[in-house]
Amino acid sequence: MKGITMAALSTPTQASAGAPTSGAPVPRAGRRRRGNPSHRLAPLLFISAAVVLFCLFFLWPGALGLVYSFTDYRGVGDMEFIGLENYTELFADEAFYAALTRTALYTLLAVPAHYVVALALAVLLVNTAAKGKNAARIIFFLPWLISPIVAGVIWRWLFGENFGFVNFLIGQLGADPVPWQTDGTLGLLVILVAGTWGGTAFNLLLFIAAIRNIPRSYLEAAELDGASPTQRFFRITLPLLGPTSFMVILLSTIGSMKEFALIQALNDGGPGTENMLIVQYIYRTGFERADIGYASAASMVLMVVLIVIAVIQLRFDRKSALS
Numbered sequence: 001m002k003g004i005t006m007a008a009l010s011t012p013t014q015a016s017a018g019a020p021t022s023g024a025p026v027p028r029a030g031r032r033r034r035g036n037p038s039h040r041l042a043p044l045l046f047i048s049a050a051v052v053l054f055c056l057f058f059l060w061p062g063a064l065g066l067v068y069s070f071t072d073y074r075g076v077g078d079m080e081f082i083g084l085e086n087y088t089e090l091f092a093d094e095a096f097y098a099a100l101t102r103t104a105l106y107t108l109l110a111v112p113a114h115y116v117v118a119l120a121l122a123v124l125l126v127n128t129a130a131k132g133k134n135a136a137r138i139i140f141f142l143p144w145l146i147s148p149i150v151a152g153v154i155w156r157w158l159f160g161e162n163f164g165f166v167n168f169l170i171g172q173l174g175a176d177p178v179p180w181q182t183d184g185t186l187g188l189l190v191i192l193v194a195g196t197w198g199g200t201a202f203n204l205l206l207f208i209a210a211i212r213n214i215p216r217s218y219l220e221a222a223e224l225d226g227a228s229p230t231q232r233f234f235r236i237t238l239p240l241l242g243p244t245s246f247m248v249i250l251l252s253t254i255g256s257m258k259e260f261a262l263i264q265a266l267n268d269g270g271p272g273t274e275n276m277l278i279v280q281y282i283y284r285t286g287f288e289r290a291d292i293g294y295a296s297a298a299s300m301v302l303m304v305v306l307i308v309i310a311v312i313q314l315r316f317d318r319k320s321a322l323s
Contacts, residue, residue: 062303068296075292086297095273096298099281100305106188106277107256113196114203114252115245121200122207123233144201152265155194184274187267191275194262199255203248210244211237246317253313254306278302 069086073079090096121140125133143151158165159180167177180186214237222232238245260279263269269276276284282302286295 065296065299068293069300071293073292073296074290079293082293086294087301090294090297090301096278096281098273099276099278102275103257103278106191106259107253109188109192110195110199110256110259111249111252113192114199114256115248117196118200118203118248119207119241119245121204122211123237125204126208126211140204141201143198146198148198148261149265151194151198152262155190155197155262156266159190181267182271184271187271187275191263191266194266195256195259198262199252203252206244206248207241210241214240243317246313250310250313253309257302257306257309 068079070081070083071079072082072085121136124130125136125140130136146154157163159167161167161177161179161181164180167180171177178186180190218236218240219232222236227235258279259277260283263275263277263280264283267275269280278298279302282295282298285291285298
């Protein structure tokens with residue numbers, strides 16, 4: 001009796017552990033859940049809008065420029081296919097190489113300035129001991145809200161040779177006015193300062209976000225070990241900012257290579273063509289000389305140069321990450 005009773009008591013327990021109850025749904029092997037169609041449709045709608053804008057403002061103008069680069073199109077009338085004649089003439093044009101060389105020089109000077117100024121300001125703005133950070137953020141981010149054309153006009157008014165505010169102050173001190181617009185080196189210096197002033201805000205935003213994402217425990221541990229603020233910055237903060245630094249350098253390089261509106265409004269690439277960069281060269285060729293086909297060929301060369309620079313920087317960043 002005792003054995004029968006124990007068996008009878010154990011049977012329901014085993015059944016309840018091994019089999020589902022009658023009220024519970026029975027799962028089917030291989031049964032797939034069907035998602036809501038709206039969950040699939042919404043991402044496609046968002047992606048389609050981006051694809052349409054990308055095709056409308058990038059692919060279509062790029063394809064049209066590529067077609068124009070093989071023609072003698074002047075902006076009006078019919079265009080005639082001339083093959084590689086534009087490219088052959090372009091690679092023999094000394095003015096093109098001069099503009100490309102000046103663009104490379106400007107980029108080599110502008111990118112370090114953009115990087116150092118933005119990083120230094122970001123370190124100051126995230127410092128807990130700094131005062132007036134809200135007012136400083138407004139001052140530093142204000143240039144980002146100003147159009148490059150307007151910024152160029154402002155700097156032209158400041159550093160005008162005959163009517164500039166800076167020369168007015170210099171004259172009040174009894175000194176001779178500085179030839180900001182007739183001296184090519186001084187003109188390039190003004191462009192660098194104005195470009196750094198206008199391009200710092202976006203890089204500053206990236207650095208502030210990256211610095212705030214660094215774990216405080218790393219810095220506190222280094223401080224307990226006796227590391228100075230300089231050592232903590234160069235040994236901990238700066239290495240952890242590697243991905244952000246790469247992005248800032250890449251975007252600053254591409255932006256400097258394509259600088260146009262600021263220089264056009266500031267000094268029109270002058271004096272003469274001494275500070276005319278590659279985009280100014282393309283603009284003058286295409287719109288002032290009405291040689292759209294030749295300017296399109298120069299644009300295609302510039303695009304290839306930018307792609308090569310981006311690929312080199314990407315490969316360098318990957319090697320640095322692996323090491």
